[in-house]
Amino acid sequence: MWSGLGQAATVAQLVGADVGGLISMIMQAALTAQQNKKECEQLARRVFMIAELLPHLQDPEVMPRPEVRRPLAGLGDTLREAHELVMSCQGMTMVYRLVTAGRQADKFRDVQSKIDSYLLVFPFISHIYITRRLDRIYNILLPNDMSTMPSPSSGSHSHEVELQAKVVLHGDEGEKFTFAELAAATNNFADDREIGKGGFGTVYIGYLLSDGREVAIKRMHKDEMHGTMAKEFLAEVAILPSLRHEHIICLYGSCVLEHEKRQLLPPFRKIKMVEERLIVYEYTKNGSLHDHLHGTPPWPSSSSSPVRASWKMRIETLLGVSRAIEYLQCYNERPVIHRDINSSNILFDATWAPRLADFGASVRCDPSTRSVRPDAIYGTFGYIDLECAMSVIAKPTIDVYSFGVVMLEVLTGMRALFYQEEDVHKVFNCWEDPNTIPAILAEVTLPFIEVGEVWKVMDRRLTPEPTARQLEAADLVAQTAARCVRLRGEDRPAISEVVANLEAALELARRDG
Numbered sequence: 129m130w131s132g133l134g135q136a137a138t139v140a141q142l143v144g145a146d147v148g149g150l151i152s153m154i155m156q157a158a159l160t161a162q163q164n165k166k167e168c169e170q171l172a173r174r175v176f177m178i179a180e181l182l183p184h185l186q187d188p189e190v191m192p193r194p195e196v197r198r199p200l201a202g203l204g205d206t207l208r209e210a211h212e213l214v215m216s217c218q219g220m221t222m223v224y225r226l227v228t229a230g231r232q233a234d235k236f237r238d239v240q241s242k243i244d245s246y247l248l249v250f251p252f253i254s255h256i257y258i259t260r261r262l263d264r265i266y267n268i269l270l271p272n273d274m275s276t277m278p279s280p281s282s283g284s285h286s287h288e289v290e291l292q293a294k295v296v297l298h299g300d301e302g303e304k305f306t307f308a309e310l311a312a313a314t315n316n317f318a319d320d321r322e323i324g325k326g327g328f329g330t331v332y333i334g335y336l337l338s339d340g341r342e343v344a345i346k347r348m349h350k351d352e353m354h355g356t357m358a359k360e361f362l363a364e365v366a367i368l369p370s371l372r373h374e375h376i377i378c379l380y381g382s383c384v385l386e387h388e389k390r391q392l393l394p395p396f397r398k399i400k401m402v403e404e405r406l407i408v409y410e411y412t413k414n415g416s417l418h419d420h421l422h423g424t425p426p427w428p429s430s431s432s433s434p435v436r437a438s439w440k441m442r443i444e445t446l447l448g449v450s451r452a453i454e455y456l457q458c459y460n461e462r463p464v465i466h467r468d469i470n471s472s473n474i475l476f477d478a479t480w481a482p483r484l485a486d487f488g489a490s491v492r493c494d495p496s497t498r499s500v501r502p503d504a505i506y507g508t509f510g511y512i513d514l515e516c517a518m519s520v521i522a523k524p525t526i527d528v529y530s531f532g533v534v535m536l537e538v539l540t541g542m543r544a545l546f547y548q549e550e551d552v553h554k555v556f557n558c559w560e561d562p563n564t565i566p567a568i569l570a571e572v573t574l575p576f577i578e579v580g581e582v583w584k585v586m587d588r589r590l591t592p593e594p595t596a597r598q599l600e601a602a603d604l605v606a607q608t609a610a611r612c613v614r615l616r617g618e619d620r621p622a623i624s625e626v627v628a629n630l631e632a633a634l635e636l637a638r639r640d641g
């Protein structure tokens with residue numbers, strides 16, 4: 129995990145400005161802008177991309193490269209300019225507005241293109257990081273004193289982890305497996321049993337010898353037995369077993385292998401060392417939504433996938449996941465925030481029903497405030513709620529935001545953040561000059577959705593000519609998604625409204641057969 133303070137200092141040295149502070153100020157001002165709201169919002173989204181990008185510059189592989197460092201010169205000045213511009217939209221008289229309207233539009237265009245020139249560094253970075261799916265925590269926007277803030281009496285993530293540790297002690301974490309049982313189930317974690325790798329560790333398919341159950345076993349990386357990954361393990365085993373929903377992955381149990389070490393020097397006590405942490409889930413055999421939409425092996429784009437072929441299936445998937453989120457928010461005494469909703473964490477079971485997975489970043493809210501102050505910003509590139517990243521208060525609205533991005537992904541077949549030409553061609557095949565600057569899905573699609581031209585952004589791989597009902601259903605999904613990704617959490621729809629709209633969209637898609 130990045131230390132907020134150390135990181136800010138290094139990035140500041142690199143760019144010559146308090147980039148984190150400036151970005152925070154721009155985003156804050158964009159939230160309260162009275163004029164040019166759309167332009168301010170667009171600028172805030174672009175600037176936030178820079179915030180997501182900057183932490184990666186500290187990687188020893190990346191930082192020394194001149195092709196990364198050189199383009200960043202002057203970033204501080206551009207951010208200051210952007211801040212001034214957004215601040216100038218806070219309040220103006222009508223006359224002043226009329227006089228300056230044209231100039232303001234030019235200024236927005238100018239600043240936007242300057243920001244884009246910094247983002248040119250991004251394809252290079254994202255090539256390294258999205259494929260490795262490494263650092264999921266972006267502390268760049270946290271106030272510098274965040275790491276030294278005392279934990280509030282209720283609701284902080286560390287307090288949550290303490291509580292979770294207690295829950296584990298009380299045996300609410302599902303079945304307790306022994307390491308030997310899980311080693312036997314996976315043929316001693318043989319290479320041919322490996323399904324994939326994530327930030328937490330390696331996932332294996334296994335068959336429990338006791339009852340023949342087919343399971344997925346996540347084994348934490350050896351060098352991550354403490355710190356963030358241990359927290360993720362505790363969050364998952366404390367929260368997930370208590371959740372029962374047809375669209376939420378089922379956690380069967382876990383295994384913590386410890387050994388005792390005797391200290392030879394005084395005070396001659398034994399200490400327990402954790403050697404292994406593993407989680408055992410139901411096995412879902414049909415890959416993830418991300419695999420199907422973006423053709424990730426073993427589901428290459430040429431394979432027949434119901435997700436790729438049918439609008440009805442796509443809307444059913446969204447509806448299932450929205451119901452799971454509604455359950456988390458509305459049917460738990462302390463609402464649960466998943467905090468990492470993205471298409472990789474939506475898995476398909478044997479019947480192709482979607483299952484929301486990966487609860488390692490999840491937290492329970494304080495029931496009175498329906499919020500929690502976590503100790504870090506979690507999420508995956510392209511899905512993180514800007515408002516939460518700024519306020520460092522997690523609310524259920526952050527899952528609505530991330531789910532809105534997933535809805536746009538399903539609608540367009542494009543990634544949450546895309547930079548490859550092939551992605552651009554997939555939908556906007558009318559564009560002759562594909563944009564080489566990385567693009568944010570919401571930013572690219574919203575202008576079309578807002579003017580009722582959803583057909584221009586629909587995934588053409590399904591049907592080159594959608595029917596009238598498919599268009600109507602897609603429009604309902606798109607309009608709902610557009611509201612979910614609004615900058616201010618309070619402007620987003622409640623999850624129950626999202627569920628109702630998806631039910632209506634599914635009804636339309638079903639009538640088409």
Ligand SMILES: Nc1ncnc2c1ncn2[C@@H]1O[C@H](COP(=O)(O)OP(=O)(O)OP(=O)(O)O)[C@@H](O)[C@H]1O
Nearest residue numbers: 324325326327328331344409410411412416472486
């Ligand atoms: N219960 C499961 N059944 C089948 N496959 C699974 C299961 N859980 C995870 N996988 C697969 O294992 C791989 C790694 O999953 P994991 O959740 O560790 O990582 P991720 O979600 O891709 O990344 P990260 O954890 O960093 O967000 C993915 O391809 C995922 O689809």
